[in-house]
Amino acid sequence: GENVEQHPSTLSVQEGDSAVIKCTYSDSASNYFPWYKQELGKRPQLIIDIRSNVGEKKDQRIAVTLNKTAKHFSLHITETQPEDSAVYFCAARGEKGFKTIFGAGTRLFVKA
Amino acid sequence: EAGVTQFPSHSVIEKGQTVTLRCDPISGHDNLYWYRRVMGKEIKFLLHFVKESKQDESGMPNNRFLAERTGGTYSTLKVQPAELEDSGVYFCASSPLGQLYNEQFFGPGTRLTVL
Numbered sequence: 001g002e003n004v005e006q007h008p009s010t011l012s013v014q015e016g017d018s019a020v021i022k023c024t025y026s027d028s029a030s031n032y033f034p035w036y037k038q039e040l041g042k043r044p045q046l047i048i049d050i051r052s053n054v055g056e057k058k059d060q061r062i063a064v065t066l067n068k069t070a071k072h073f074s075l076h077i078t079e080t081q082p083e084d085s086a087v088y089f090c091a092a093r094g095e096k097g098f099k100t101i102f103g104a105g106t107r108l109f110v111k112a
Numbered sequence: 113e114a115g116v117t118q119f120p121s122h123s124v125i126e127k128g129q130t131v132t133l134r135c136d137p138i139s140g141h142d143n144l145y146w147y148r149r150v151m152g153k154e155i156k157f158l159l160h161f162v163k164e165s166k167q168d169e170s171g172m173p174n175n176r177f178l179a180e181r182t183g184g185t186y187s188t189l190k191v192q193p194a195e196l197e198d199s200g201v202y203f204c205a206s207s208p209l210g211q212l213y214n215e216q217f218f219g220p221g222t223r224l225t226v227l
Contacts, residue, residue, distance in 0.1 A: 004154070032213050043115075043218045044155070044203070051213065089155060097168050098143060098207070100216065102155040 002027045004092050006103025014111050019077045021106045023090035026071070030092040033066060033073050034100070039086045047088075048075070080110045114138070116219035118204050124225045130192040133222045137186070137206030144187050145207075145216060146179060150200040161187060162209070173198075194226045 005024045013019050025033075031052035036044040050057045050064045050073065057064050061080075066073045073092075077084055090103040117136045125131050137144045146158040158177070159169040163184035172179070176195070181187040191198055201223050205216040 006154075009152075034215070036218075043220045045218070046215045049213070049215075091155075098145070098160050098216075099157050099168055099170070100145075101157065102147075104152065104154045 002030075002092075002094075002101045004090060004101050004103040006090050006106060008106060009104065010107045010109075012109040012111065013080050015080060015082060017080055019080050019084070019108055019110075021075045021088055021090065021108075023073050023075075023092075023103050024071055025073070025092040025101070027092065027094055027101070028071065029094040030071075030101075032093040033064070034091050034093070035064060035075050036089045036091065036102075037086045038089065038105075044089060077108075080108075082110050082112050084108060085110045116204055116206050116217050118202075118219040118222050120222060121220065122223045122225075124227065125194055126227050127196055128193045130190065131194055131224060133189045133191075133202050133204075133224070135187045135189070135204030135206075135219060137204070138217055140208065141206035141217070142184065142209040143207040143214075143216075144181060145205040146187070146189055147203040147205065148200050149203065149221075150197075155203065158189075191224075194224075196226050199224055199226045 034049040037047045038044040063076045087105045093100045119134045144161040149155045157171040160167045161181045178190045201221040203221045204219040207214040
């Protein structure tokens with residue numbers, strides 16, 4: 001069935017360092033890839049997304065890359081800050097509908 | 113603008129009991145989704161409503177789960193009878209009709225514990 005693998009499950013970085021989270025999807029028909037951030041006790045919120053016709057997208061300190069051939073996509077956070085500490089979920093959605101397949105999440109700790 | 117709201121925020125019940133979760137989407141959002149996250153695992157899709165119609169219920173675990181959206185506004189998800197493995201956080205999300213790439217706005221979730 002459809003699935004999204006996400007690594008690592010936990011990531012600890014020093015403030016100011018970069019963080020990278022990687023995901024792999026199985027459904028080759030997937031064409032939309034959102035990333036959600038869930039801070040402790042709060043709801044998941046969309047932070048960035050990318051469509052299959054684009055290889056990279058940036059928004060200030062965050063960027064996503066997509067390799068459709070390999071079915072890989074990644075989230076890059078530069079100059080990490082303590083407020084970046086949260087659980088990050090990657091996801092994939094196909095053309096057939098609105099069903100979104102999520103990864104298991106990455107808990108990011110940014111140490112001050 | 114009010115976001116997606118869910119009630120209750122927490123529910124603790126015993127195995128065999130019934131629980132009903134409620135979701136109020138953002139006003140005007142015709143798409144409504146239910147998801148569930150079991151501890152440490154992925155946020156798993158359960159089903160998708162467009163207005164009052166179920167568009168995709170492929171993620172519903174079994175017939176102990178019943179989702180409704182009468183009138184196309186709020187939605188309820190009933191679990192009857194609850195089993196231990198039903199424990200987790202149940203999220204509701206909503207989005208407007210139209211583009212496939214519309215953001216899905218999540219609610220805060222209902223944490224369900226079945227003892």
